Amino acid sequence: MILSIHAIVGAVLASNSNSIGQAIILGLVSHYFLDSIPHVEYTIKNIQKGDLKTAIKEFVNISIDLIVSLAILLYLIQNKNFDQTILILTGSFFALLPDGLYFIDCLVKNKNRNIFTKFLKMHSDFHAKTHSNIASFKIQLITQIIIALALLFFILFK
Numbered sequence: 001m002i003l004s005i006h007a008i009v010g011a012v013l014a015s016n017s018n019s020i021g022q023a024i025i026l027g028l029v030s031h032y033f034l035d036s037i038p039h040v041e042y043t044i045k046n047i048q049k050g051d052l053k054t055a056i057k058e059f060v061n062i063s064i065d066l067i068v069s070l071a072i073l074l075y076l077i078q079n080k081n082f083d084q085t086i087l088i089l090t091g092s093f094f095a096l097l098p099d100g101l102y103f104i105d106c107l108v109k110n111k112n113r114n115i116f117t118k119f120l121k122m123h124s125d126f127h128a129k130t131h132s133n134i135a136s137f138k139i140q141l142i143t144q145i146i147i148a149l150a151l152l153f154f155i156l157f158k
């Protein structure tokens with residue numbers, strides 16, 4: 001799943017929560033839930049291989065995705081008070097965190113180095129299990145469009 005969708009869903013859900021704890025849980029749960037729905041995503045194969053020269057395109061994709069996420073987040077926190085802003089940013093951060101942890105794990109060569117690298121590996125295995133394994137591009141695209149339209153509706157008309 002692209003990061004922007006995780007960021008927006010986490011933000012929208014957290015904007016309706018009334019505590020940091022709720023925002024954290026909503027952010028995390030939304031991530032694994034969205035990943036379980038068939039979705040289109042870009043590859044980070046070269047980053048995983050540690051081949052940083054050929055991974056430039058993948059870093060560009062991630063950067064664009066994060067910039068789009070940030071732009072939408074800035075739009076969402078407009079005219080919000082301090083407490084609401086904190087909730088929205090917290091929800092969004094925790095909705096992105098699983099992919100952040102997965103990304104860091106990809107960069108770790110020795111997974112048994114310490115308790116943190118072991119945790120990252122455990123998390124990546126769990127993350128992989130929650131992922132949809134439907135490979136049909138048509139289904140991935142259709143479900144992704146439905147999610148994007150639902151989000152647009154929430155952002156514009158709620």
Ligand SMILES: [Zn+2]
Nearest residue numbers: 001035098099
């Ligand atoms: Zn994920």
